[in-house]
Amino acid sequence: MSTKLFRQFIVFCLYLTFSITCYSQALPHQAKAMSQGNITCSSSTCHGSVTPWNNTNVLQNEYTTWKTYDKHSQAYKVLFNKQSQQIAKNLGLGQPAHESALCLNCHSHNPDPQLRAERFSHTDGVGCEGCHGPAEKWISSHTVKGVSHADNVANGLYPTTNPAALAKLCNSCHVGDESRFVTHRIMGAGHPRMSIEINTFTKIEPPHYKVDSDYLARKGAEQPVKLWAVGQATTAKSLVDLLADAKRNHDGIFPELVAFDCHACHHPMSNKRWTPRNGMPPGVIRLNDSSLLMLSAIVKVIDPMSLSQYNRLYEQLNRATFQKSTKLESTEDLQETAKKFAKYIEQLIVKLQTSSYDEAKIRDIFLALVQGQQYYDYASAEQAYMALTSVANIVVTNGSSSIRPNIKASIEQLRKELSNEDKFQYQNFNKEYGKLVQILQLNNGVK
Numbered sequence: 001m002s003t004k005l006f007r008q009f010i011v012f013c014l015y016l017t018f019s020i021t022c023y024s025q026a027l028p029h030q031a032k033a034m035s036q037g038n039i040t041c042s043s044s045t046c047h048g049s050v051t052p053w054n055n056t057n058v059l060q061n062e063y064t065t066w067k068t069y070d071k072h073s074q075a076y077k078v079l080f081n082k083q084s085q086q087i088a089k090n091l092g093l094g095q096p097a098h099e100s101a102l103c104l105n106c107h108s109h110n111p112d113p114q115l116r117a118e119r120f121s122h123t124d125g126v127g128c129e130g131c132h133g134p135a136e137k138w139i140s141s142h143t144v145k146g147v148s149h150a151d152n153v154a155n156g157l158y159p160t161t162n163p164a165a166l167a168k169l170c171n172s173c174h175v176g177d178e179s180r181f182v183t184h185r186i187m188g189a190g191h192p193r194m195s196i197e198i199n200t201f202t203k204i205e206p207p208h209y210k211v212d213s214d215y216l217a218r219k220g221a222e223q224p225v226k227l228w229a230v231g232q233a234t235t236a237k238s239l240v241d242l243l244a245d246a247k248r249n250h251d252g253i254f255p256e257l258v259a260f261d262c263h264a265c266h267h268p269m270s271n272k273r274w275t276p277r278n279g280m281p282p283g284v285i286r287l288n289d290s291s292l293l294m295l296s297a298i299v300k301v302i303d304p305m306s307l308s309q310y311n312r313l314y315e316q317l318n319r320a321t322f323q324k325s326t327k328l329e330s331t332e333d334l335q336e337t338a339k340k341f342a343k344y345i346e347q348l349i350v351k352l353q354t355s356s357y358d359e360a361k362i363r364d365i366f367l368a369l370v371q372g373q374q375y376y377d378y379a380s381a382e383q384a385y386m387a388l389t390s391v392a393n394i395v396v397t398n399g400s401s402s403i404r405p406n407i408k409a410s411i412e413q414l415r416k417e418l419s420n421e422d423k424f425q426y427q428n429f430n431k432e433y434g435k436l437v438q439i440l441q442l443n444n445g446v447k
């Protein structure tokens with residue numbers, strides 16, 4: 001190996017190690033350090049300024065932004081509203097929602113009592129440490145000159161700049177994991193359905209940081225498509241982890257119902273809409289495979305070598321949901337297939353993290369999302385829409401100016417088709433989707 005190649009190899013290994021270490025870093029609610037409380041971050045000379053500062057590398061008004069605009073600051077408060085009271089009553093919790101760990105674990109940063117410093121209060125909702133990690137070991141050092149982001153991470157700051165670590169963090173509340181989870185029972189009691197797309201959701205959040213030249217120098221560029229791709233893989237992993245985990249089956253004969261398409265059960269019988277797909281016969285419950293569908297477009301472009309493995313696992317997983325009692329060709333049951341799938345996705349995440357997403361690849365992902373694809377259920381149509389807005393921006397900006405307005409109009413129409421979940425008609429959605437493909441095919445610059 002030449003010296004240059006060897007050097008590149010070492011850099012790659014270091015990056016890989018950093019990525020993997022970041023992904024495996026304990027989530028803020030599982031970390032074994034003391035949480036200090038928002039109050040330690042919020043003074044006006046720290047992160048509580050009313051207006052951004054100009055002469056420092058962070059804005060210093062993060063607390064004000066969070067408190068005023070960010071829904072996470074309201075997360076604890078909503079546990080007092082009528083909807084929460086009803087949920088607690090319907091579930092027979094025997095205590096109010098705002099006192100129940102079941103709710104507090106996601107609606108606030110809720111560490112063990114022995115891990116709370118004197119001024120910590122969980123009533124702040126999802127506060128700074130709920131995302132950035134307990135501050136015990138980095139609070140005093142993180143403002144010292146010369147201390148880098150990597151130093152802070154080594155001291156326990158959660159690595160929110162790492163796409164896989166970020167996706168794991170957001171998903172741990174917005175999809176749920178083994179330690180906090182919204183079951184079908186909790187939804188039946190009145191909790192909203194949950195869905196997330198990491199790139200879109202990080203953009204919806206009122207930003208309390210600014211990606212300027214100084215940020216880029218310290219943390220590197222954000223890559224929306226990478227974040228989207230890694231986010232989809234992480235959500236897909238949450239699904240297969242759920243299917244593999246017998247402890248999360250609360251409702252008897254099925255695996256936990258939230259793993260399935262809600263409208264597979266919740267739709268009027270007069271609305272006949274079965275179509276042959278994924279080898280699924282009529283009258284069976286379909287998985288909520290929205291993230292898996294997105295993942296298939298991603299695998300096609302970023303890791304084509306593993307596409308046949310992906311397709312095999314996808315088919316096995318679907319079959320295993322309804323053929324549990326009969327013998328599968330491979331004699332594997334749902335949990336085993338889900339575990340295998342989880343291993344595959346773990347390796348894929350490492351590849352997605354280390355891949356580059358140049359213009360050609362982004363265009364190919366966009367085409368994989370639209371060409372020959374049909375979305376039959378609300379959850380996958382919703383993901384397809386969010387994918388388009390994450391990926392299309394780049395394609396639209398670089399496409400010929402004549403098609404830009406048409407693509408934008410088409411995406412806006414798709415958004416309208418999604419405005420009411422109960423009235424969603426997949427035929428209309430797919431018709432509009434077909435138009436998008438036509439626009440692209442007419443445009444030589446994109447196709």
Ligand code: HEC
Binds near residue numbers: 097102105
């Ligand atoms: C796994 C994490 C998790 C658990 C457990 C959880 N929630 Fe939530 N909850 C969320 C998230 C995330 C949202 C926001 C969903 C969205 O808007 O996409 C939410 C939204 C809500 C809303 C709607 C808020 C609004 O602004 O309209 C209510 C009410 C609510 N939860 C009450 C509860 C109650 C009561 C419990 C306990 C029985 C509970 N939640 C348990 C994560 C959780």
Ligand code: HEC
Binds near residue numbers: 041058062160208219
């Ligand atoms: C819902 C999760 C979440 C919460 C809650 C949250 N942050 Fe952040 N924060 C992020 C993300 C994501 C980023 C961007 C990635 C990065 O720079 O690490 C970020 C970035 C930052 C930065 C880095 C800015 C830079 O230029 O490097 C600071 C400082 C910060 N947050 C402070 C705070 C403070 C103070 C609070 C509490 C008032 C808070 N955050 C609450 C998720 C969160």
Ligand code: HEC
Binds near residue numbers: 109169205
């Ligand atoms: C500790 C749990 C937790 C974590 C971690 C978390 N969230 Fe949330 N998030 C919530 C809850 C609970 C709500 C609902 C709050 C409410 O409605 O008042 C919410 C609301 C939101 C909303 C507003 C949704 C809406 O319908 O308006 C966005 C956007 C969001 N979160 C994005 C993120 C992102 C991005 C991350 C990761 C950087 C993240 N969240 C991490 C618990 C969490």
Ligand code: HEC
Binds near residue numbers: 187192258262265285
């Ligand atoms: C396997 C079929 C099935 C799936 C899949 C399913 N549900 Fe249900 N759901 C039911 C049944 C059965 C009930 C109980 C109906 C009753 O009590 O009349 C129910 C009840 C509910 C209720 C309470 C309705 C009421 O009348 O009070 C809500 C809300 C709900 N489900 C939401 C969801 C959401 C959200 C999803 C997807 C994440 C989902 N369900 C997936 C079968 C399903």
